[in-house]
Amino acid sequence: MTLYIGREASKLWKRICAETTTEINLLLDNWKYLLAGLIFQYIHGLAARGVHYLHRPGPTLQDLGFFILPELGQDKGYISETVFTCVFLSFLLWTFHPFIFKTKKIYTVLVWCRVLAFLVASQILRIVTFYSTQLPGPNYHCREGSKLARLPKPESVLEVLLINFPRGVIYGCGDLIFSSHMIFTLVFVLTYQKYGTRRCIKQLAWLVAIIQSLLIVASRKHYTVDVVVAWYTVNLVVFFIDKKLPELPDRTSGNLPLLLPLSTKDKDSKTKEENQKLLNGNSVDPADWRRRSEVNGKTMEDANGLHADTAMNGA
Template sequence: MGVVGPPVSSHDGLHCEASKLWRKVCVETSVELQLLAEKWKLLLTGLMFQYIHGLAARGVHYLHRPGPTLQDLGYMILPELEEKEATSWTFHPFVYHSKRFYTVLLWRRILAFLVASQLLRIITFYSTQLPGPNYHCHEGSKLARLPPPESITEVLLINFPHGVIYGCGDLIFSSHMIFTLVFVLTYHKYGSKRFVKLLAWVIAIIQSLLIVASRKHYTVDVVVAWYTVNLMVFFIDKKLPEMPDRSTGSQPMLPLNIKEKDGKPREENLKLSNGNSADTADWRQRMQVNGTHGDDGNHIRSESAANGVNR
């Protein structure tokens, strides 16, 4: 009769799961930091442009001249809301069982979409200043006209956050819809939950109506944002290199242009990221993935077989 070992307690099982999760967190963090070390300049440029976009919106407020609200079909259909606004965001956890993307590379794409759309927006609202439809942009409001700045510091600080919330003149097209559509389109491509994708599009439509109803923007600002952002994302996404799909398990843990550190093989990082240990059985499995098959200790390269070379 075989010897029965001691039963595995639930405490040991929890400890094992916690150990796997910790290894996964460590490996994911290491990979993302290596990517960040390569791509930090592009990411920093995208983040800095967010400030430039806010600075441009603040600058056009100095040019704003209040006037009668333009005739707007959306205003005729939707009743005006009070001074409220709704915004919804969807975030993906950093560590997930079936993480399909690299966080640094994903944010690189998002910032590229945002910068391109915001650059077009700056050109557009500086070309023609329209009278703001919001309550604080009407004639008689102390925020409708800004006095000339007394110093360059006043301009650079953009009166944050008050100056961002109560801006006038940065209308065509909607910045709210830029952010919403960029995140919705990104999740639609890289997300895995069909229900969340559908919900995100529904929220984008609802937010479009709320923006018009709150008189934050004219209807044309929202309409232009819908086709401009979609077109910008479509064309820029074609120009950017496609991110490796990690959901199938066929892609390496690290991109090919990332150097190995600490002498750890890339396959070991892949196994650790999946919560498995790098034991002998895993080594044989990795050899098969790399094109090397093991048979009773004799290793035959599949590449030689594919080329018709016999040994």
């Protein structure tokens, strides 16, 4: 038993080391994209902090979701945050699963490059929308009478740049259309939908995304329009950007191929074309046909010479 555990631990360690080497090589080639994506996350937080200075509390707008969904209350606002944290951590762990499990379909660095590209494009649209029009926040700390609803003018540039993390991120106001939580949730779900392998987990992920949407409205953290706009905007952003980005290489070959492998349909059509040419008496490649002719001609010449020599000796 001890020998078996030691052998399996040794295999796992070798797998982790091999995967780490591969990912480091990919990181050296793509670190600029990852760094740019991470820097923009700070810029997005800075923009959300800036719009808080412009926020003016007012009466909560009429909202269909507020009529349909019961209000959870201020003491239960942690429920939606807990669901989002579970989604974030689950996706993070899944992107690192090739380091441990044998079934490998993705490269961690390349997946995060795509995820950050989706996030940056969606967040740029979000910054444009919530700076275009400032709406009175429906959250409890953004309503009239709350000390956090309006921020006093900053005393220094450093106060703005530090964005009062993490309190300034949690208790922000004015960055409504569209929901940042839904951007992250939908990007994670769409990424797993494409590269994940478990169908049941994909279905569960979409169900959790729907529940997350309802909890955000029930917690009065966003208006219903913030969630609805996020659903179709993020899906469209991922759809169009995913077409522009190069496809992830296939891991079944065990290395990084330079070219994408042919699909099964392409392979079948190519095989049928080759068989058809052979049935018609032609080889697959004209160069092969020429080489075969030359070989056949040489064989014929050698055979004729052999018969000629035999005739002369007989004479």
